[in-house]
Amino acid sequence: MDLSPAAHTPLHPQQRCGQDLPSQRGYPLGFYVSSWRLGLGGISSRGACRPGFYKASSLDPYCMKCPPHSYSHQEGSSQCTCEKSYFRAETDPRAMPCTRPPTAPENPISTTNETSITLEWSPPRDSGGRNDITYDVHCKKCAGDPRECSLCGSVLHFIPRQFGLTYTKVLVTNLLPHTNYTFDLEALNGVSELSPSPNQYISINVTTSQAVNVILKERKSKDSITLAWQGPDHANGLIVEYEVIYYEKNQKDQNYTVLKTKSNSMTVDGLKPGTTYVFRVRARTSGGHGTYGGEIELETSQEDMLAIGDPNQPTIMAVSVAGGIVLLIFLVTCFVVSGRHCGYIKAKQDPDEEKLQFHHGQVRLPGSRTYVHPHTYEDPNQAVRDFAKEIDASCIRIERVIGAGEFGEVCSGRLKLPGKREIYVAIKSLKAGYSEKQRRDFLSEASIMGQFDNPNIIHLEGVVTKCKPVMIITEYMENGSLDSFLRKRDGQFTVIQLVGMLRGIASGMKYLSDMNYIHRDLAARNILVNSNFVCKVSDFGLSRVLEDDPEAAYTTRGGKIPIRWTAPEAIAYRKFTSASDVWSYGIVMWEVMSYGERPYWEMSNQDVIKAIDEGYRLPAPMDCPAVLHQLMLDCWQKARGDRPKFGQIVNILDKLIRNPSCLKTLANDAAWSGNSLQDPCTPDSSTITTVDEWLDGIKMGQYKENFASAGYATLDTVVYINSSDLCRIGVTLVGHQKRILWSIQNLHTMASQMHGTHIQV
Ligand code: ACK
Numbered sequence: 001m002d003l004s005p006a007a008h009t010p011l012h013p014q015q016r017c018g019q020d021l022p023s024q025r026g027y028p029l030g031f032y033v034s035s036w037r038l039g040l041g042g043i044s045s046r047g048a049c050r051p052g053f054y055k056a057s058s059l060d061p062y063c064m065k066c067p068p069h070s071y072s073h074q075e076g077s078s079q080c081t082c083e084k085s086y087f088r089a090e091t092d093p094r095a096m097p098c099t100r101p102p103t104a105p106e107n108p109i110s111t112t113n114e115t116s117i118t119l120e121w122s123p124p125r126d127s128g129g130r131n132d133i134t135y136d137v138h139c140k141k142c143a144g145d146p147r148e149c150s151l152c153g154s155v156l157h158f159i160p161r162q163f164g165l166t167y168t169k170v171l172v173t174n175l176l177p178h179t180n181y182t183f184d185l186e187a188l189n190g191v192s193e194l195s196p197s198p199n200q201y202i203s204i205n206v207t208t209s210q211a212v213n214v215i216l217k218e219r220k221s222k223d224s225i226t227l228a229w230q231g232p233d234h235a236n237g238l239i240v241e242y243e244v245i246y247y248e249k250n251q252k253d254q255n256y257t258v259l260k261t262k263s264n265s266m267t268v269d270g271l272k273p274g275t276t277y278v279f280r281v282r283a284r285t286s287g288g289h290g291t292y293g294g295e296i297e298l299e300t301s302q303e304d305m306l307a308i309g310d311p312n313q314p315t316i317m318a319v320s321v322a323g324g325i326v327l328l329i330f331l332v333t334c335f336v337v338s339g340r341h342c343g344y345i346k347a348k349q350d351p352d353e354e355k356l357q358f359h360h361g362q363v364r365l366p367g368s369r370t371y372v373h374p375h376t377y378e379d380p381n382q383a384v385r386d387f388a389k390e391i392d393a394s395c396i397r398i399e400r401v402i403g404a405g406e407f408g409e410v411c412s413g414r415l416k417l418p419g420k421r422e423i424y425v426a427i428k429s430l431k432a433g434y435s436e437k438q439r440r441d442f443l444s445e446a447s448i449m450g451q452f453d454n455p456n457i458i459h460l461e462g463v464v465t466k467c468k469p470v471m472i473i474t475e476y477m478e479n480g481s482l483d484s485f486l487r488k489r490d491g492q493f494t495v496i497q498l499v500g501m502l503r504g505i506a507s508g509m510k511y512l513s514d515m516n517y518i519h520r521d522l523a524a525r526n527i528l529v530n531s532n533f534v535c536k537v538s539d540f541g542l543s544r545v546l547e548d549d550p551e552a553a554y555t556t557r558g559g560k561i562p563i564r565w566t567a568p569e570a571i572a573y574r575k576f577t578s579a580s581d582v583w584s585y586g587i588v589m590w591e592v593m594s595y596g597e598r599p600y601w602e603m604s605n606q607d608v609i610k611a612i613d614e615g616y617r618l619p620a621p622m623d624c625p626a627v628l629h630q631l632m633l634d635c636w637q638k639a640r641g642d643r644p645k646f647g648q649i650v651n652i653l654d655k656l657i658r659n660p661s662c663l664k665t666l667a668n669d670a671a672w673s674g675n676s677l678q679d680p681c682t683p684d685s686s687t688i689t690t691v692d693e694w695l696d697g698i699k700m701g702q703y704k705e706n707f708a709s710a711g712y713a714t715l716d717t718v719v720y721i722n723s724s725d726l727c728r729i730g731v732t733l734v735g736h737q738k739r740i741l742w743s744i745q746n747l748h749t750m751a752s753q754m755h756g757t758h759i760q761v
Pocket of ligand 1 (some may be wrong): 104390402403404405410425426458476477478479480481482485528
């Protein structure tokens with residue numbers, strides 16, 4: 001069998017079935033084609049053009065048929081009038097069809113970086129018949145209540161510009177910290193201003209984070225440093241406390257300390273003389289934690305002395321004394337209220353491994369950890385109290401059931417806390433008749449989730465434990481879990497949008513690994529997607545890997561593990577680390593790039609384990625950029641030390657987003673390597689003899705009749721099919737087209753590699 005490369009050209013991401021790609025800017029392809037020229041056929045007995053025809057100039061020899069979406073009712077018309085809702089721009093030739101404004105841009109996605117945001121979107125579904133689309137971005141700023149929104153004014157910077165954008169991406173900088181913004185993305189074309197209807201737009205809501213940036217003053221002695229700082233300019237609520245993190249320069253990985261205070265100053269003592277320390281401060285308001293401000297490096301003095309050149313010494317002394325007292329009261333209160341569990345304690349998942357360190361009345365963190373395993377608490381209810389806010393059940397309105405979890409139903413609803421605006425939430429409830437252990441395990445998810453504060457980690461609103469049913473309330477993610485979301489939208493995103501989603505997940509995982517939290521069940525089904533297509537890592541229950549995940553299977557050692565997503569060392573001897581999470585992340589990348597395909601398809605778990613052990617890895621999904629497949633392969637390095645860290649993955653993806661040209665080379669362009677698993681979409685070519693068998697083999701049997709009636713009777717004819725042929729045959733879904741074209745390509749490759757090195761699925 002021979003297959004010319006042109007025979008299976010992939011679809012352009014924006015191309016829809018039966019729709020040609022645009023040609024000349026502004027005008028639809030072929031509008032000038034002479035099919036509208038009808039010669040004498042359009043001339044009446046009196047020599048004038050008949051209705052439905054026109055002649056632009058009396059010198060023209062022919063009458064022209066009115067172009068699409070226009071008409072002429074009278075004889076002798078010199079031009080045709082546009083139908084209702086269609087228009088002709090001043091510069092449009094009369095022979096050009098009338099066009100209309102575009103629909104709204106689609107699939108908006110935002111990436112927030114403190115006070116700057118990148119917005120990206122897909123072109124409108126309907127361009128209105130034109131090819132001169134531009135985009136305008138309008139911005140509103142809302143202080144909590146949507147009724148209090150105002151225009152953003154000219155303080156924001158839009159790069160490359162705010163109006164008349166020709167690309168589907170813009171960077172917005174200079175945003176206020178911790179503020180809600182709404183960006184309306186509007187698509188326009190050459191006739192938008194002629195239409196009386198408002199332009200169609202789509203909104204993206206984003207919230208910037210809040211940083212404490214400025215450390216105003218400092219005072220140093222040989223073993224202490226006093227800091228004072230200014231709170232964020234625009235906090236999103238009352239400041240509850242500040243958190244100061246510090247460590248010896250270059251020693252962050254060994255040891256750092258987190259302290260809390262309600263004051264705007266703090267004296268940190270017990271420091272080494274003549275040593276440089278790095279400090280960062282963040283605020284916590286009723287709305288949650290802000291981001292840490294920039295790093296400040298300060299060196300303790302060799303001798304006891306006050307900072308030179310500080311004109312505010314008396315003030316700072318007073319502030320520091322006040323701060324010290326507040327801090328002391330705060331710490332004492334914590335000890336009284338929480339027993340041994342004050343502030344942050346070590347973040348290890350094995351409760352026995354390390355002991356807490358107390359030092360100078362502070363809680364010291366061995367290593368760079370802040371995650372606290374609920375098992376480190378003698379009383380797990382205390383962990384819930386420490387990390388999750390108790391919500392009064394009367395503030396919650398349950399609206400509908402959206403799914404089922406191990407412990408009970410998952411519902412959507414609304415939460416209205418006093419003094420706050422109503423928000424949509426997801427509500428997980430614990431079904432009646434639970435045991436104490438089930439209650440503890442159920443609530444452990446809240447104790448874990450409540451410690452995280454990151455835009456790519458699902459946010460805990462609080463818990464209801466004082467009445468039944470016991471509930472966990474989280475932010476609502478409109479698009480549900482990532483795997484089903486992608487399956488529903490097969491082929492609908494640009495590669496950059498997919499990379500944006502992957503970047504979000506990697507960033508959430510970096511945050512978790514920085515906190516020394518190991519997820520163990522990272523998979524697309526455990527990622528949730530909101531209305532802006534922001535992906536957030538979820539599913540933090542203690543027992544979930546064992547019980548809740550339908551993918552988890554028992555291993556020979558008795559553990560229950562989601563085999564297809566899990567690194568070999570974790571399957572073999574339960575070595576779960578951030579590096580094993582990286583392996584799972586590689587599988588998530590594959591799931592995303594294949595729009596929710598099942599990893600290793602229908603292979604059995606045993607075959608997957610064997611294939612991986614023999615060195616086989618998943619091949620690149622259809623249309624997957626080569627760099628992304630390479631990154632997946634890196635995540636699947638056998639030696640876990642050779643896998644990239646999440647921080648490196650975020651950096652790589654950031655670079656790709658900044659330089660999309662790196663994504664142009666597709667992995668499928670290269671010949672199959674011996675390191676690939678055979679595509680299950682391509683059945684064993686030696687056993688296929690008919691088109692029907694082939695279609696059944698790739699689960700596209702529903703198109704048998706379409707192929708037959710289009711005259712594709714033998715496999716030889718099938719191999720020349722391209723995407724336009726598929727449209728004509730009646731295969732209109734992009735996902736199905738991709739599957740068929742990919743299979744054709746692989747049929748061809750298989751034929752030339754028959755009896756080759758691939759393992760049989
Ligand atoms: O794919 P889904 O719609 O997304 O179905 C599952 C179901 O509940 C059972 O887990 C959905 N789900 C879970 N948490 C949330 C959430 N925070 N927001 C929206 N849907 C959620 C999940």
